Amino acid sequence: MSPKRIMTIYGTRPEAIKVAPIIKALEESDSFESLPVVTGQHKEMLAQVNNLFGIEPVRDLEVMTANQTLNGIVAKVVQGVDGILEEFKPDAVIVQGDTSTVMGAAVAAFNREIPVIHLEAGLRSGDINSPFPEEANRKLTTQITKLHLAPTAESKGNLLRENVAEEDIVVTGNSVIDALFTTVEKQVAFSDPKLESFLSTDQPVVLVTTHRRENLGEKMVSISRAIRHLALEHPEYRFVFPMHKNPKVRSAVLPQLEDLENVLTIEPLDYGEFTRLIGASRFVLTDSGGVQEEAPSLGKPVLVLRENTERPEAVTAGTVRLIGTDFDRIVEEATALIDDEEHFASMANAVNPYGDGQAAERTAAALKEFFGVGSRLTDFRP
Known part of the structure; x- marks a missing residue:
């Protein structure tokens, strides 16, 4: 045949x-x-x-x-x-x-x-x-x-x-887990020297991504304000924000974050570089669907910047928390991961269901x- x-x-x-x-x-x-x-x-x-x-x-x-x-x-x-x-x-x-x-x-x-x-x-x-x-x-x-x-x-x-x-x-x-495991093994080099330098210290890193259409406007400003607050309150942490090319994303993000020394706003990363960045992060804030699947596979807690998710399995498992876009809620949930080691471990060690x-x-x-x-x-x- x-x-x-x-x-x-x-x-x-x-x-x-x-x-x-x-x-x-x-x-x-x-x-x-x-x-x-x-x-x-x-x-x-x-x-x-x-x-x-x-x-x-x-x-x-x-x-x-x-x-x-x-x-x-x-x-x-x-x-x-x-x-x-x-x-x-x-x-x-x-x-x-x-x-x-x-x-x-x-x-x-x-x-x-x-x-x-x-x-x-x-x-x-x-x-x-x-x-x-x-x-x-x-x-x-x-x-x-x-x-x-x-x-x-x-x-x-x-x-x-x-x-x-x-x-x-x-x-x-x-199949994203198949792709992730294959790519992580490659340990792709960062093409942006600023990112390589930013990650060269022992300071813990928080990865932030947001681009969803329903979060454009005031919700994205709220997310950016929360990241600013966290960065100022926790100078021992570094925040990396690969920005979507959509001008509406950048107009909400950059005014809040571009003047902070411990926040790096960068261009979108190649997939190989992005998987390496997930691996280098302590935890992730995102409204992406795929990142909700990828990060738990590498033991990274995820705070989801959405009101609902089509991927509830990781919420049930405990490795993902659905927190929305409210300023106070973002600050509260991220601060808990920063300050409470037991809470962090409970999310980082949860079973990946994907x-x-x-x-x-x-x-x-x-x-x-x-x-x-x-x-x-x-x-x-x-």
Whole structure:
């Protein structure tokens, strides 16, 4: 039997990180021909990840233009992917997560009657508007997916409650853990000498990231004010803030932080550098979804700057706390990690519920079963 042609379509850096182990597993299997396609939703960041993992996309749709609307992105993705599907005629399409690329590519594949495989299926926040538009994107994608690759048992439970057939769900663990373990071993050097110098002391480091659309404006100013207060109250700590390129993020962050000696605001980091920074940090404040999964895998407590999360497993486990964007709450929760060693240890030593580094292997096996050439492996359990 000739290898099945599997097209993996991705557009942002988080997607690239999570599909990279899957693409490498497909490349190593005689059962599949791997066809990576990028939409270019995060063009420069995509190239960084592809280079790190040695992935060469067969096509780049380059969908992004300045000041583009969400509808404009989706329209370009659907149209661009449709042409790629006609050209390559894959046997299945893999999409990952919840971006505009995911929803648009899934619709394009469905309309050509090509099976959709959804990696990281079943995440739910319970609020259609938060995160926006991701919660809607993943729910829409679920409706047209043939094989649901859920990262955790809780994600599987969400799908079952939405009447997805159990035989169509495989719990793989999250492939971000596969990517993280591989990348941490590389110990990538920092390209910014200021960052290398900033981390050269024995002072503990707090990593801060924030970029979510729902946190723009006053909420992001509140976050930045809280970081300023913490930095002034705890000069023995150093705070590193890789800033998103969105001007609305920078206009909220820089006025609060750029004059402080123990705060370093820097450009976004390559994935390899970012994983090294997580490893060098004592704890993390973030509104990112992926960082909620990555940091606990390295024993780093995470304070999540959001009102809800589609990743509740780590909250239940105790390695993540959901604290929102209120100034007083941020200061209180971060101060507890700084001052209370027992509290810090309880979060740092909690069980990571997201993966064991074998998600790509389980995914490849699930695809073999889907095409009738093998059997799935035992579902991931923490």
